Amino acid sequence: MNALTAIQPKLSLGDWLADLAVDALIDEADLSPKPGLVDRRGSGAHTDLHLGLMHASALALWPSFKAMAEAAQQRGEIALQLREDVGRIGREGEQEMLRVTGGVNTHRGAIWALGLLSTAAALDVNMLAPEQVALRAARLALLNDRAAPVTGDSHGAQVCRLYGVHGAREEAQLGFPAVIQQALPQLARSRAAGAGEQNARLDALLAIMTQLADTCVLYRAGMAGLTCMQSGARAVLAAGGCASLDGRRLLRDLERDMLRLRASPGGAADLLAATLFLDRLQHGLPAQLGSH
Numbered sequence: 326m327n328a329l330t331a332i333q334p335k336l337s338l339g340d341w342l343a344d345l346a347v348d349a350l351i352d353e354a355d356l357s358p359k360p361g362l363v364d365r366r367g368s369g370a371h372t373d374l375h376l377g378l379m380h381a382s383a384l385a386l387w388p389s390f391k392a393m394a395e396a397a398q399q400r401g402e403i404a405l406q407l408r409e410d411v412g413r414i415g416r417e418g419e420q421e422m423l424r425v426t427g428g429v430n431t432h433r434g435a436i437w438a439l440g441l442l443s444t445a446a447a448l449d450v451n452m453l454a455p456e457q458v459a460l461r462a463a464r465l466a467l468l469n470d471r472a473a474p475v476t477g478d479s480h481g482a483q484v485c486r487l488y489g490v491h492g493a494r495e496e497a498q499l500g501f502p503a504v505i506q507q508a509l510p511q512l513a514r515s516r517a518a519g520a521g522e523q524n525a526r527l528d529a530l531l532a533i534m535t536q537l538a539d540t541c542v543l544y545r546a547g548m549a550g551l552t553c554m555q556s557g558a559r560a561v562l563a564a565g566g567c568a569s570l571d572g573r574r575l576l577r578d579l580e581r582d583m584l585r586l587r588a589s590p591g592g593a594a595d596l597l598a599a600t601l602f603l604d605r606l607q608h609g610l611p612a613q614l615g616s617h
């Protein structure tokens with residue numbers, strides 16, 4: 326041990342996972358140019374959201390992610406008690422988000438996805454590969470939280486009924502296929518091709534958009550909006566992705582079309598944050614993680 330390591334503060338597992346989750350949210354918000362979404366350039370298709378609000382909301386969620394990880398450490402297994410702990414902490418997180426944003430939904434879907442993944446990661450730090458963490462999160466999401474309010478009138482629930490698609494709940498229950506099968510492989514391919522980190526992340530977002538039934542898009546722009554999102558994202562990737570000139574031109578076309586339809590792929594954005602979280606997590610625990 327040298328003088329530097331001796332004075333390094335101990336980091337708990339909950340601290341570390343909450344840091345990763347908040348970093349993922351901030352990196353997602355900052356990533357630009359994202360079609361229809363809030364980014365460094367502006368508010369996309371939103372009138373009530375802006376980058377400062379996304380940052381403030383992300384930071385306000387840190388204690389919730391930490392509390393979910395700690396609940397996982399205390400319970401130690403995938404069981405109804407843990408599912409209900411996490412449900413309660415998630416609902417409290419939503420309340421805190423709404424307090425900080427003055428009632429605007431900045432991160433509802435992200436609390437759900439990253440909350441489950443933080444919990445799943447804390448359950449077994451020896452198995453942090455993306456598929457392993459996503460599988461544990463899915464098993465947790467499949468448990469029925471008895472305290473969850475049965476409303477059925479959320480925007481997501483309404484369009485799931487109307488169009489017969491799977492929303493945020495099912496995406497988690499299936500083990501985040503958009504992240505595991507689309508985004509992470511695309512992120513790796515674009516990095517390997519030398520796209521640069523920002524372009525590789527944009528390509529990962531587009532890979533999610535090619536397939537996802539994003540209920541944010543369906544609610545605002547119907548099936549026409551969803552088709553526009555999926556086919557436009559496919560066209561950008563087929564042209565060589567965001568690092569290519571043709572891909573950039575098609576990305577601009579996609580953005581123009583989505584703004585015209587007021588369509589914003591908020592669900593895809595949440596899953597990009599989940600992708601960035603799992604991507605970092607797989608590098609394993611940091612050295613200064615003390616006993617937890």
Ligand SMILES: CC(C)(COP(=O)(O)OP(=O)(O)OC[C@H]1O[C@@H](n2cnc3c(N)ncnc32)[C@H](O)[C@@H]1O)[C@@H](O)C(=O)NCCC(=O)NCCS
Pocket residue numbers: 411412413414415416433434435436437440441470473474479480481482491492493494496537538539540541591592593595596
């Ligand atoms: C399951 C959740 C996401 C609610 O889903 P629902 O579709 O009913 O709600 P809503 O329309 O508000 O959408 C949630 C968000 O999910 C994201 N999303 C949209 N489509 C998708 C998709 N296909 N896949 C993943 N995420 C998506 C978007 O950001 C969207 O805003 C969750 O928030 C929940 O159960 N809330 C109830 C309170 C609770 O128990 N919270 C604890 C969570 S740990």
Ligand SMILES: Nc1ncnc2c1ncn2[C@@H]1O[C@H](COP(=O)(O)OP(=O)(O)OP(=O)(O)O)[C@@H](O)[C@H]1O
Pocket residue numbers: 353354361362363364371374379430431432433434435436480541544545589590591592594595
């Ligand atoms: N960079 C981003 N820009 C916009 N939305 C994002 C971004 N990142 C994540 N999201 C997600 O998008 C969702 C916000 O979408 P939306 O504004 O459609 O929700 P809403 O308030 O339910 O609907 P509406 O605004 O259409 O009435 C949040 O749940 C959030 O998790």
